[in-house]
Amino acid sequence: MTGPHTVAETERAVKSRLGALHIDFDSMAAVSNIFRAANSIRNHFERTALAPQNLTWTAFVVLWVVWIWEPIETRDLALEAGISKATLTGVLNTLEGRGWVLRERAEQDRRLMNVTMTTSGRRLMRKLFPALNTQERVVAANLSSAEKKSLASLLRTVMSSVP
Amino acid sequence: MTGPHTVAETERAVKSRLGALHIDFDSMAAVSNIFRAANSIRNHFERTALAPQNLTWTAFVVLWVVWIWEPIETRDLALEAGISKATLTGVLNTLEGRGWVLRERAEQDRRLMNVTMTTSGRRLMRKLFPALNTQERVVAANLSSAEKKSLASLLRTVMSSVP
DNA sequence: AAACGTTCATTCGGATCCGAACGATGGAAC
DNA sequence: GTTCCATCGTTCGGATCCGAATGAACGTTT
Numbered sequence: 604m605t606g607p608h609t610v611a612e613t614e615r616a617v618k619s620r621l622g623a624l625h626i627d628f629d630s631m632a633a634v635s636n637i638f639r640a641a642n643s644i645r646n647h648f649e650r651t652a653l654a655p656q657n658l659t660w661t662a663f664v665v666l667w668v669v670w671i672w673e674p675i676e677t678r679d680l681a682l683e684a685g686i687s688k689a690t691l692t693g694v695l696n697t698l699e700g701r702g703w704v705l706r707e708r709a710e711q712d713r714r715l716m717n718v719t720m721t722t723s724g725r726r727l728m729r730k731l732f733p734a735l736n737t738q739e740r741v742v743a744a745n746l747s748s749a750e751k752k753s754l755a756s757l758l759r760t761v762m763s764s765v766p
Numbered sequence: 767m768t769g770p771h772t773v774a775e776t777e778r779a780v781k782s783r784l785g786a787l788h789i790d791f792d793s794m795a796a797v798s799n800i801f802r803a804a805n806s807i808r809n810h811f812e813r814t815a816l817a818p819q820n821l822t823w824t825a826f827v828v829l830w831v832v833w834i835w836e837p838i839e840t841r842d843l844a845l846e847a848g849i850s851k852a853t854l855t856g857v858l859n860t861l862e863g864r865g866w867v868l869r870e871r872a873e874q875d876r877r878l879m880n881v882t883m884t885t886s887g888r889r890l891m892r893k894l895f896p897a898l899n900t901q902e903r904v905v906a907a908n909l910s911s912a913e914k915k916s917l918a919s920l921l922r923t924v925m926s927s928v929p
Numbered sequence: 930a931a932a933c934g935t936t937c938a939t940t941c942g943g944a945t946c947c948g949a950a951c952g953a954t955g956g957a958a959c
Numbered sequence: 960g961t962t963c964c965a966t967c968g969t970t971c972g973g974a975t976c977c978g979a980a981t982g983a984a985c986g987t988t989t
Contacts, residue, residue, distance in 0.1 A: 608835075608846070616834045621892070626899050629914040630906040634807060636921035638823075641804035642848045643928045644797060649977090659977095660801075661945065671779045672771075677968060683771070685805045690946045692969055697944070714954045714967035729784070736789050743793040745927045746920065751792040754920045757913060758799035764908045765806045812947090822947095824975065840938065853976050855939055860974070877937040877984045 637761070644742050652734040656727065661686060663731070665694050669704055669718050670728045676709070677716045703727060800924070807905050815897040819890065824849060826894070828857050832867055832881050833891045839872070840879040866890060 608616075614628055645660045653663055661684070668683045669675060675683070681691040695718065698704045703724035709715035720728075743751055771779075777791055808823045816826055824847070831846045832838060838846070844854040858881065861867045866887035872878035883891075906914055 613834065617895075620833065621895065625896060627903050627906075629911055629918070630902040631899060632918040633906055633909070633914040633921075634902045636918045636925075637800060637804050637807065638827075639848060640921045640924050641800050643925050644800065646977095647928050659944070664801075670783065671776065678966090685802060686945085687947050688968065689948075689970085693945065712955070712967085716968060732780075732784065733788060736794060739793040739797045740790050741929070742924055742927050743790075743796055745923050746796070748792055750920060750923075751796040753916070754924075755792070755795040755799045757909065757917045757920070758796075758803045760908050760913075761803050761905055761917075762799075762806050764905050765810045766904070809947090822974070841936090849975085850977050851938065852940085852978075856975065875937085875985070879938065 633761075637758070647742065648735065648738055652731065652738050656731065658731075661690070662694055662697060663735070665691065666698060666703060666724065666728060667732065669720050670725065670732075674717045674719045677718060680718055698724075796924075800921070810905065811898065811901055815894065815901050819894065821894075824853070825857055825860060826898070828854065829861060829866060829887065829891060830895065832883055833888065833895075837880045837882045840869075840881060843881055861887075 610632055617626060617628075648663075649658075649660055653660065658666075665680065665684045665686075668680055672679075672683070677691060677695075678688065681688045684691065686694070695704065695706060699706055702721055705719045705721055707717050707719065709717050746754065773795055780789065780791075811826075812821075812823055816823065821829075828843065828847045828849075831843055835842075835846065840854060840858075841851065844851045847854065849857070858867065858869060862869055865884055868882045868884055870880045870882065872880050909917065
């Protein structure tokens with residue numbers, strides 16, 4: 604998806620496979636570019652800001668959500684991080700094993716699990732978050748302030764259209 | 767990341783953790799929305815158009831690239847699909863096991879591997895690609911034609927800024 | 930032709946990733 | 960208080976996902 608072929612080349616190739624019938628190339632380009640950009644940025648973040656701590660993007664996002672909203676229940680944490688509860692269990696095992704977060708069973712409702720940050724975790728995030736934001740500035744460097752707002756807004760519109 | 771908190775709430779929470787120093791919230795919102803949207807759309811596609819064939823998004827992308835550009839060498843296929851060669855090996859095992867693609871060692875250079883489509887694979891794509899495009903139209907339904915082009919263009923700018 | 934560094938795809942280890950199934954807990958109905 | 964159903968986090972199985980190491984094949988240099 605990040606290959607050397609242009610949009611026009613791809614469009615021509617698709618038409619030779621299907622004819623031109625019923626394919627919306629504008630929607631296709633918009634959506635596929637979302638995936639391309641996400642992949643590309645994610646790889647960049649993991650190679651730069653996250654590599655020193657051997658963190659994946661997902662692990663960082665979970666850490667970030669805990670940092671912002673602690674104490675937070677597991678179900679909300681999964682929703683906020685955009686991953687399934689099953690995935691979160693594995694990620695929390697990793698993060699708890701490294702001593703950055705803590706799991707505690709809730710007093711009132713023994714089914715729930717509260718996740719909090721350790722001192723070590725807070726120290727890590729205070730360094731890591733500005734480093735990530737620096738990289739966010741890098742990948743958005745060729746956008747004006749208005750374009751950044753426009754991009755964020757267009758993506759919110761897309762998200763609101765996902766059933 | 768797809769949680770109930772608004773941008774303003776998140777911004778306020780971040781500031782309470784760090785102070786306002788040196789954080790570019792416009793870049794943060796733009797980039798984080800790329801990830802949110804990609805996650806959301808990917809899950810939607812896997813639950814709708816791809817579920818009947820038990821295909822993941824990545825497997826579909828690989829299949830799509832082969833369909834468009836066959837015969838294609840493994841190294842180019844990985845680049846085009848936006849995944850590592852190591853990942854591609856696993857995905858190709860899956861796709862070849864289901865009889866949709868074929869791996870053949872190149873005649874001239876015995877290190878290379880050429881990937882081609884089977885008849886069964888072509889039949890699958892002729893059905894699957896329009897189904898995917900239907901879903902792409904759904905998630906882009908609230909964007910005008912100009913907005914779709916603008917979104918694609920802004921994302922291309924972002925990608926060109928990734929080192 | 931022997932030695933060299935390079936370029937392939939694959940393998941390996943470890944971390945995600947998800948849907949489905951599972952056990953535990955809670956709460957409401959009777 | 961027991962039955963029933965909803966909800967929680969975890970486990971399980973299977974598919975990705977990547978960096979690093981591996982081994983085969985190549986081209987070039989001696």
